[in-house]
Amino acid sequence: MGTPMRSSLIDPAAIPPPDLGGKVRNWRDFPYWLLGMAAIFGWIGYLIYTQSRYERPYEVIREGLSTTIYATAYAFAFALILGLIAALGRISRNVVARNIATFYIEFIRGVPMLVLIFTIAYAVVPPAADLLGFDNSSVTFFWRAVIALALIYGAYLAEVFRAGIESVPRGQVEAGRSLGMSHFQTLTRITIPQAIRTVTPAVGNDLIAMLKDTSLISVLGVREMTRRGNSYAAQSFEYRPTYVVLTMFYLALTLALSLLLSWYRRRLGVESRG
């Protein structure tokens, strides 16, 4: 399951449960790597606090934090919806739906993400806006970027969802149908609730991957963290402090997300066991 073409730096499945609050059963189980991370944050924090060479890029990049977070949140929300629709299309018995979904997924998977971001922003959104009767110049680059990320990740998530739906045993569908439930009722009340549990780790990976990939939309001039860092470095020539601080921002965000996700997954696991 998943999308083999991308690898995430942080795989939540590979992170041991962060038992920071004591109860460490064995010295081998202690998350030493988290200490390492904490040390890096401490060191960079100290630099920011004491040196204005580090403080200035920190303040500049922080201005872009909300743009990064909003772009991730909007794009991921749309990607989840798109992905579900495309996954249902992929497994549909309707020839038209199945082929449209497959076309979409294969198209996205066949083009590099950076290229797609340009293509969607300049060649897909404007004619689509015209078609829908908008003035295409009124679609800001922030929204073009969100649409691009949503379209790209929608295709990735579609494959994750499809695999999740197909992982539900056939007997489950047969049990639902033999009770007289319709195809749709079986899908929404039996198959999808079970698929969600299977799919959560992979979807979490994609959320983290997307957060990192928002750095790519800097090429459209969207003033998120990377864009602001780049401009600051280019104009001040303070390359080293800028990229050290930028790295720290992304690491803090992805780390927080992956800890959140592993907590959520454990909660989900406990719940399903009653």
Next chain:
Amino acid sequence: MGSKAPLPAPGPEMVILEDLYKYFGKVKAVDGVSLRVKTGQVVVVVGPSGSGKSTVLRCINLLETPSAGNVWVDGMHVNAKTTDLNMVRKEVGMVFQSFNLFPHLTALKNVMLAQRLVRGRSKTEAKEIAFAQLMRVGIPEKADVYPRHLSGGQQQRVAIARSLAMNPRVMLFDEPTSALDPEVITEVLDVMLKLASEGMTMVVVTHEMGFARRAGNQLVMMDEGRIVEQGPPSELFDNAKEERTRAFFAKILSH
């Protein structure tokens, strides 16, 4: 495929199979089976694995579409193009070898779900009926437990309750005890015996000859997609006419 099949005279039959064929690709799984199940009867289908008995059962509620032939359930022509399958299926309960309980729902919610969605019952009504059915199969105390915390026998009893809650006119059992530990088989068979004694129409695919002898009105022996022989269980056990039937019983009753 049976477009001009005449409706059989309305009689005491709950299930009628007429010249049923089923191919999986080139493999002939069911090779011309005709069978009548009277209302209130228990028909037990036996035979070696691969003999097509499960496929025949699955054709009754159209989990498998027959390649040719006709299926009637309580006067409804099941495999006619115009028949609403969901209308038929809610009248036909099915119990599977692997239970197929919904793992994300508690026992009670397993029994409630289709009542609400298919029968359109209110939450309170569905809950009441679900509880009554769990009582009937003997495990009301497990109502709020998830399937993974139930033993195989308990899971299968919940599955039976789930079917019964739909008030089916006929129940199909597809090797209901084959996946169970020997010591819990009886608890499922007891429930089935009780159902039979209450007059439920049942078609049971099983290897449990004790059940066949005690509850079966009709025993059907299948091999290679065909019915070899049928008759009252005691008759078939003691003096089967066909050599194939005798050989089969000799093997499974010898130990």
